[in-house]
Amino acid sequence: MLAAGGFFAGVDPWIFSFSFVTVAVTIWMGFRSARTSKTASDFFVAGRSVSVGMNASAISGEYLSAASFMGVAGMVMSSGYDALWYPVCYACGYLFLLLFIAGPLRRFGAYTIPDFAEGRFDSPLFRKIAVCFVLFIGFFYTMPQMKGAGTTLAYIFPGLPYWVGVAVVGAVITLNVALGGMKGITLVQAFQYWMKMFAISVPVFVLMSVYGFYGAHLGANDGRPPSAATEPAAIVRTVERKPLVEKAPADAPWISPFGPLTTKAAKAAGLTAEQARPYSLLYTYSLIIALVCGTAGLPHILVRFYTNPDGVAAKKTTMWVMILIGIFYVFPPIFGVIGRDLLPELYAATGAKGTDKIVLELPRAVGGVWGSILSGITCAGAFAAFMSTFSGLLVSMTGALAHDVYGRMLRPNATPEQRMRMFKIAAVVIGAVAILLGSQVEQLQINFMVGQAFAIAAASYFPLLFMSVWWRGMTMTGAATGMLTGGLAALACTTVINLSDLKMVNLVDFWKANPLARILCEQPAIWTVPLAIGLMIVISKLTAANVPADIRMKMLVLHAPENLGLKQEYIQEHSHGAGH
Amino acid sequence: MHSEEFLRLLMRRQLKLSVACAAAFMVGLIGLPLLNYYAPALMATRVAGFTLSWLLLGVMCFPLVWTVSYFFIRRSIWLEEDEVRMVHENRKEN
Numbered sequence: 147m148l149a150a151g152g153f154f155a156g157v158d159p160w161i162f163s164f165s166f167v168t169v170a171v172t173i174w175m176g177f178r179s180a181r182t183s184k185t186a187s188d189f190f191v192a193g194r195s196v197s198v199g200m201n202a203s204a205i206s207g208e209y210l211s212a213a214s215f216m217g218v219a220g221m222v223m224s225s226g227y228d229a230l231w232y233p234v235c236y237a238c239g240y241l242f243l244l245l246f247i248a249g250p251l252r253r254f255g256a257y258t259i260p261d262f263a264e265g266r267f268d269s270p271l272f273r274k275i276a277v278c279f280v281l282f283i284g285f286f287y288t289m290p291q292m293k294g295a296g297t298t299l300a301y302i303f304p305g306l307p308y309w310v311g312v313a314v315v316g317a318v319i320t321l322n323v324a325l326g327g328m329k330g331i332t333l334v335q336a337f338q339y340w341m342k343m344f345a346i347s348v349p350v351f352v353l354m355s356v357y358g359f360y361g362a363h364l365g366a367n368d369g370r371p372p373s374a375a376t377e378p379a380a381i382v383r384t385v386e387r388k389p390l391v392e393k394a395p396a397d398a399p400w401i402s403p404f405g406p407l408t409t410k411a412a413k414a415a416g417l418t419a420e421q422a423r424p425y426s427l428l429y430t431y432s433l434i435i436a437l438v439c440g441t442a443g444l445p446h447i448l449v450r451f452y453t454n455p456d457g458v459a460a461k462k463t464t465m466w467v468m469i470l471i472g473i474f475y476v477f478p479p480i481f482g483v484i485g486r487d488l489l490p491e492l493y494a495a496t497g498a499k500g501t502d503k504i505v506l507e508l509p510r511a512v513g514g515v516w517g518s519i520l521s522g523i524t525c526a527g528a529f530a531a532f533m534s535t536f537s538g539l540l541v542s543m544t545g546a547l548a549h550d551v552y553g554r555m556l557r558p559n560a561t562p563e564q565r566m567r568m569f570k571i572a573a574v575v576i577g578a579v580a581i582l583l584g585s586q587v588e589q590l591q592i593n594f595m596v597g598q599a600f601a602i603a604a605a606s607y608f609p610l611l612f613m614s615v616w617w618r619g620m621t622m623t624g625a626a627t628g629m630l631t632g633g634l635a636a637l638a639c640t641t642v643i644n645l646s647d648l649k650m651v652n653l654v655d656f657w658k659a660n661p662l663a664r665i666l667c668e669q670p671a672i673w674t675v676p677l678a679i680g681l682m683i684v685i686s687k688l689t690a691a692n693v694p695a696d697i698r699m700k701m702l703v704l705h706a707p708e709n710l711g712l713k714q715e716y717i718q719e720h721s722h723g724a725g726h
Numbered sequence: 727m728h729s730e731e732f733l734r735l736l737m738r739r740q741l742k743l744s745v746a747c748a749a750a751f752m753v754g755l756i757g758l759p760l761l762n763y764y765a766p767a768l769m770a771t772r773v774a775g776f777t778l779s780w781l782l783l784g785v786m787c788f789p790l791v792w793t794v795s796y797f798f799i800r801r802s803i804w805l806e807e808d809e810v811r812m813v814h815e816n817r818k819e820n
Binding site: 227230231233234237238240241242244245246249359360361362363364365366401402403404423427430431434438457458461462464465468469472473475476479616698699701702705706707709710 | 728730732733736737740741744747748751755756759762763766769770772773774775776777779780783784785787788791792794795796798799802803806807809810813
């Protein structure tokens with residue numbers, strides 16, 4: 147009783163019960179549908195029979211991660227305007243996915259991106275290379291989800307260390323995935339989108355009706371001190387505002403473009419504000435490229451397009467996803483803006499107690515039981531956010547290990563039972579590694595880490611998919627060289643930045659001397675994406691003799707409408723070929 | 727329908743549509759940082775508390791994306807139907 151009292155000390159019953167119910171419902175839904183998913187196809191792509199509305203909700207549910215739910219608000223609060231590029235580009239990335247990749251990819255019909263890589267270039271070797279990036283991108287993407295989990299649990303149980311939260315949430319989700327598979331997840335993800343939408347919008351409306359409108363709070367950031375009682379009545383503020391703490395950025399750089407986020411490297415190097423502006427512009431463009439191209443190359447999102455019945459459904463799904471997530475992304479920045487005025491003390495804290503928890507803490511400002519209930523709702527939304535994204539990532543990473551590494555490379559003759567067992571073992575192994583990595587990153591911002599995963603995807607899968615879909619001159623050698631060089635360069639840069647920011651490697655003096663290198667490392671997309679595409683073109687031209695022989699048929703399958711029945715023809719031809 | 731011309735026509739029509747939609751959108755995405763850079767005073771104009779730049783990026787961007795994607799979907803589904811029609815007409819003629 148005493149130990150329990152210590153553990154539950156300071157726990158708000160409302161917040162605890164909302165979060166608990168979310169977790170319980172998620173697990174229950176997973177188990178319930180586990181009973182109905184039997185075949186291996188059910189496990190990997192849900193039998194390819196998911197409707198547009200359901201699939202769009204599920205994709206949105208999976209996409210809206212801890213970064214969207216907690217990280218965007220935290221980053222808008224800490225960095226201001228520049229952080230707005232994140233939510234906008236998270237949504238805009240889907241447009242590029244829709245315009246260039248969604249339809250053709252679905253028509254080609256393969257379970258995973260490595261399947262596509264192998265089928266497009268007839269190369270089992272290329273599959274092995276492509277599989278690596280599912281894991282690289284996946285692990286980079288799980289780290290911020292784990293930070294979200296640790297932050298939320300540390301908020302609900304104030305006495306709990308950060309790493310315990312990471313371990314508990316990681317273990318629960320891993321178990322859920324190992325037992326449920328993807329069919330379970332589709333239903334759960336769809337439900338979780340609506341849950342997240344509710345959890346982010348309702349508290350915002352309540353907060354705005356109590357403390358003033360979005361615009362009024364932004365308007366309060368006009369550089370005047372908070373208690374300007376002597377001002378003439380005409381320009382008296384419409385909203386109350388607490389004094390900023392010392393570590394908070396001042397109003398002007400916070401609300402205007404090229405603020406603290408994009409000028410940090412140049413400022414550290416001692417450049418003046420005017421000298422820093424070109425660097426900021428470079429940073430902004432590189433960030434945009436990473437996020438927009440990266441969305442189109444996320445393995446756990448792309449795998450979902452195979453659950454559409456055809457290419458037209460894949461396109462319609464993408465459009466609905468954009469509407470669903472677009473509406474969602476209006477809300478998190480509002481938390482950041484209101485949080486700056488009402489909870490500036492968060493600027494002084496770091497790690498799990500810093501601005502990343504603004505979404506959880508801010509609704510309490512309403513006060514009393516209603517404040518606790520609203521805070522409970524956002525905590526439940528946060529759980530939905532990192533649980534859904536983490537399970538989606540776990541499914542695609544586990545799929546890569548079980549389906550590609552084990553099923554195709556190690557034991558091609560494994561029985562379905564063996565494959566199912568392998569799926570479960572792989573889930574546990576990957577879950578454990580993700581927990582381990584996640585416990586190390588408390589000091590990094592959630593949103594920043596997700597941006598890094600996007601940068602790696604933008605330099606590896608995006609060029610691969612974009613070029614293989616639209617250019618028939620691509621060869622396997624060209625595609626592999628470009629993807630490996632671009633992807634590994636982005637991976638190396640982001641790793642160096644993380645090690646340096648976590649103070650595991652001391653590069654402070656180097657960054658001071660070379661602000662440009664710091665920016666190109668922190669946001670590598672502006673040079674890695676063109677590098678990858680350029681290499682693909684040059685190497686493919688040099689090895690033009692190796693363009694797959696049946697390339698015209700492949701391109702027809704990618705681009706011709708399903709109604710023409712070209713795919714069946716293609717499959718028949720190929721099975722004939724195998725029979726000789 | 728297995729002919730080289732058919733594939734070329736197919737890919738060119740669809741790519742042209744995709745590139746046009748992407749270009750329409752890129753103007754906004756590339757233009758906004760430039761406006762921020764070269765016209766900071768204009769972009770700092772307050773509109774109902776928002777700075778102009780904040781309003782454009784944080785709120786108005788999403789409807790633009792929806793419009794472009796709605797146009798693209800309608801047009802690309804029409805293109806696909808047209809391609810099917812073309813193939814069927816060719817078959818009749820042969």
